[in-house]
Structures are given as structure tokens and as C-alpha cells.
Amino acid sequence: MERTVDYAAFDETTDRAAVRAFRRAQGGGVELPAIVGVVLLVAVIAFVTVVGTVVIGANAALGGAGPLGGLGFALPFAAVLVLAVVAVTRRGAAGGTSWADRYRLDRFARANGFVYAHRSPRRGTRA
Numbered sequence: 001m002e003r004t005v006d007y008a009a010f011d012e013t014t015d016r017a018a019v020r021a022f023r024r025a026q027g028g029g030v031e032l033p034a035i036v037g038v039v040l041l042v043a044v045i046a047f048v049t050v051v052g053t054v055v056i057g058a059n060a061a062l063g064g065a066g067p068l069g070g071l072g073f074a075l076p077f078a079a080v081l082v083l084a085v086v087a088v089t090r091r092g093a094a095g096g097t098s099w100a101d102r103y104r105l106d107r108f109a110r111a112n113g114f115v116y117a118h119r120s121p122r123r124g125t126r127a
């Protein structure tokens with residue numbers, strides 16, 4: 001038995017409005033357990049405390065004028081940290097794939113008679 005596979009969904013450009021509609025239809029939010037938020041908050045507080053202590057200590061050792069003298073080091077470091085957090089969050093919120101990629105996979109699956117589900121359904125339910 002020979003089967004023809006339609007790859008057109010991967011070749012066509014995706015419309016942002018269609019991706020947004022697909023995201024809304026899929027529930028489009030991040031479903032993280034509450035403990036994850038608590039753990040992340042504790043980790044951020046600990047990180048800021050340690051880095052703040054190091055910055056203030058380095059500033060004092062270099063003879064800076066008060067705690068604000070270390071901003072020459074702290075601001076670029078904070079900017080890099082914020083960019084890294086934003087990058088990880090944007091990729092992580094989609095489970096490692098973008099919504100446009102999910103939309104393309106869904107279109108490919110539908111065109112070929114398959115069903116695409118980014119997450120496995122709960123036990124006892126059908127996709």
C-alpha cells in the first residue's frame with residue numbers, strides 16, 4: 001500500500017492571525033504547578049542576594065563611591081540576565097517549540113489524516 005504525504009503545511013508561510021487563533025483554541029497558556037513558581041521565586045531571591053553582595057563587595061574593593069558606584073558592573077550584568085530569562089521563558093512557555101511550529105505540525109497532521117497533540121492526553125481520555 002502506497003501513501004502520498006502532503007508536505008505543503010511546512011512549505012507555506014504561516015499567518016500570524018491564524019497562529020494566534022490556533023493558540024487561543026489550544027488553551028494557549030502555561031500550565032505549571034504552583035510549586036514551580038515558589039521555587040523560582042526562592043531561587044531568584046537567593047541569586048539576587050548573592051550577586052548583590054558580590055557587586056557591593058567588588059565595588060568597595062575597587063574604591064567605588066558608595067553602593068551606587070557598582071552600577072557600572074551591575075547594570076550590564078542585569079541586562080544580560082534579563083535577556084536570558086526572557087529568552088528561556090519564551091521558549092520554555094511553549095514547551096520547547098513555538099506556537100507557529102505547533103500550528104504547522106497541526107496543519108501537516110490534518111492534511112495527512114493524523115491528529116497532532118503537543119501534550120499527551122490524560123489517562124482515560126481520547127485526543
